[in-house]
Amino acid sequence: MKILLSGGGTGGHIYPALALIRRLQALDPSVEILYIGTEKGLESRIVRNAGIAFESVEIQGFKRSLSISNVKTIQLFIKSIQKSKKIVKAFQPDVVIGTGGYVCAPVVYAASKLGIPTIIHEQNSVAGVTNKFLARYVTKIAVCFEEARAEFGKYAEKVVYTGNPRAQEVVGIKPSAILEEYQLEAIRPTVLIFGGSRGARSLNEAFLEALPILATKDYQLLFATGEIHYEKIKEQVQTHLAKTHSIAVVPYIENMPEVFANVELVVSRSGATTLAELTALGLPSILIPSPYVTNDHQTRNAESLTKRGAAKMIAEKELNGVSLTQAIDELMLHEDVREAMAAEAKKLGLPKAADHLIQIMQEITH
Template sequence: MKIILSGGGTGGHIYPALALIRQLQKVEPTLDVLYVGTEKGLEKKIVEKAGIPFKAVEVQGFKRSLSFENVKTVQLFFKSVSDSKKIVKEFQPDIVIGTGGYVCAPVVYAAAKQGIPTIIHEQNSVAGVTNKFLSKYASKIAICFEEARQEFAKFPEKIVLTGNPRAQEVASIQQSTILEEYQLKADYPTLLIFGGSRGARKINEAFVAALPELVKKEYQILFATGEVHYQKIQEELAILADKDSNVSVVPFIYNMPEVFANVSLVMARSGATSLAELTALGLPSILIPSPYVTNDHQTRNAESLTTHGAAEMIADVDLTGERLILEVDQLMMNPDKRLKMAGEAKKLGIPDAADRLVALIRELI
């Protein structure tokens, strides 16, 4: 099997592609993969570090306001389509898959125009601009939330609910003593708070404001600030000088899926990858959607869980230290409610997501 994958811009577009590749490597011994991205994008570094062959095309996204840069964007798009056609002809893939981000637009479009089967994978409840454009040309549209069907209403026959391949990678993770690496007790009620890989200013501010009360709680807290915020927050943490504190603050958590499997409650943004992992593991959560994303898609993602009783949601603008403590206590002090939410989250999970995508690929080729 020969396959081209393309996706970039954010980890939410890249990591599902890598998870799919890892699953294909398990079940397709003759797999030949090529990843197409941009030279300056996050995808180049991540994909090459994973040891996957990589080729670049030059392309950029449209500005949302009137700008001369959009003229250049159109010119680059046509050039990138031409370059993508050459890559596709040279590699001769059986199928091409786009996982989002503007870089996959010329790649999937070029493949479709050459009669090669194509799949676009939409991780969010709200479709991105690129996937909206490609939906007309793609052979199939893989979605992760039922709510995303309405985003592609013109092509209902193309839509397949597969879920996010990242879910399958975390679904089988077992409980461990990983929390001890963060100076916390293993097998103890634990709240995890984080604001994404770079952290989130509003969540950090609410945590610092709540800290004097959090250190008194009968549960423990693991908090990730984000690398860029860690030094500043360190200055606020004199209260944690006690080595036996129930609160651990770190800049970043590298083994997040394993940590997920060992905590009682998660407070976080509502990015697609995080929600795929939370539902695969059946974890209750308090979601604070980022207000800085396209089309407010994180709020829609969160609503996909809250409407089923699998999560609570707090608007970013409403998050304060007092509100944080109130919402967290209501769940951390109520194991039965957490258990019910966990069950609802588990129902929404798609733990065989990678296998579903593999089956869809085989169907098309």
């Protein structure tokens, strides 16, 4: 079987594609995979480093205001469709899957015009511009939140609720002594706090404000600042860290899924991939949506959990040291509340998301 995937711009579009690829390869080592992205996007490095065949097209997004650059965008889109058709014809895939980002538009559009079965995968509860554009052309639309179904209007009959393939990768991870690598105790109740690979300034500031109180708690904390903030924050917390062995501050966590499997509570943004992992594992969480994303989709993502009692949310404008500490204490000092939230999160998890998506692929190619 030959499968062509496309997705780029952010890790939230790339990592679900990689998770799907790894599952496909595990089920059938003979499967042939080709990935189309852009040279400027994260995907060019991440996908190549994963040893996956990679081709590129040049594309950029439209400006929301009137701009001369939109003329260039249209020109690039037309050229990228032409190049995508050449790549698709040469590779002859059985199915083409787009996981989001501008690069998917010419690739999936070209494949659909060539009569090849196509799927778009929408990770968020609010559909992206590219996926809304592609909805009319594709064979199936896979979503991770039921709330996203309505986003596709008259094409909603194409929607299939599959979940995020990334979730299937984390469910098999067992508890370990990974926390000892951060000079924390492996068996002590632990809170993980992070704001993404680049960090979140508001979360970092709230943590610094709360640190004198958090340092006195019976539970321990692992805090990832984001690489660009690390040195500055490290200077500010050294005095407190010298007095306690219950808090570890690091710039970034490479093996996040394994850390997830060894903590009791997560405090984070509400990106789609993170929520897929949290619900797959049944992890309680305090979510602080980024207000700086398109259509405020992180708030909608978080609300899909909070309205079911599967997470707690703090709006960024309400985030400070006091609100952060109170929210953490509410869960870490009351095991019954934490367990109830974990059970609700687990109900929302889709641990076979990759297999479900593969099943859809098989159905539309036969």
